[in-house]
Amino acid sequence: MKHHSITWYLCVAEVGVIYATSITVLITLLLALYVYLCGISPSINQRSTPDRDTMSDLYECGDHQGSLMVCSKGGCFQSWKPPRAHHCSTCGVCRPNYDHHCPWLGNCVTLDGMKEFLLLLYLSPCVLFVGAAPVIRTLARHAISAYHASRSDVWAKEIWWDWLGSWFFFGGPIGRPIFGTLLGYSVLQVTQEPLGLPGQAIEQPLLSIAIVAGIALLMSVFSLTLAIVTTRNILRGQTTVEALKSQSRRDILLFVPQGIFLEEPSSNLSMVPSGRVLRLSYDTRLYDLGWRRNWQTVMQKPLFAPLFPNSRLASTQS
């Protein structure tokens, strides 16, 4: 019997060590991704404008003459804006392969950091779930008892449940039980014994713990939603800013240098000395190489290493 209990103890201790190790590794990876994404700042340093007449690749141009795109915002002073670059008004610079400016990182997200960004988005809810796993049932039990306490409390009934506004304010019918449950924690706290050791806090229904858990849950849902939207954009060969630009329904002008043959309708064409300018529909995805190659382009870069893939147009590859 004694021998049996020692084996049991060793098994439990081992599970504890495995759990503690994996959560530490996950949190460290999450922090590393966050710091990396906050720190990288790919901006366009080499701003010498290339000569249009010697351009051998297709590029998105600014007008029917095939002029190169320039940026006049912030400190850019009419300097050349390469294809897929975009001016970030928050950072005040043009970023190559720009996707969006992330306020949570305080930095731009570009295709060069997209692999890390996507990993951060998918990993955050996973880390939260693994981290909260040992206490999830306790937290749920507390929430249920707080809800029941709130429903049967005279004060909570008067200020919340019987008040007509509870159906309209603080999130309407969805927010009503949530806010009511939060009131329940205050109701329960009145009858609670004072806390002993700090670690025992989880044993009692505490409003502060419930709020932290609620915010973490909301952040996880947000992170997962953003991850799915970003994955879809990657597979479509589009950045967030390109997806938004296509909603403005402004046609795309594409400069095609002499010697490059494309099957194009001649009606949408204007000839210029060194080539021709094509007018393409606003919903044309210029950088779409097919979902498999789009995914590979983003994922081929080693983790934590900045890479500047040349943004070749889809049509030059095919």
Ligand SMILES: [Zn+2]
């Ligand atoms: Zn700029």
Ligand SMILES: [Zn+2]
């Ligand atoms: Zn920015």
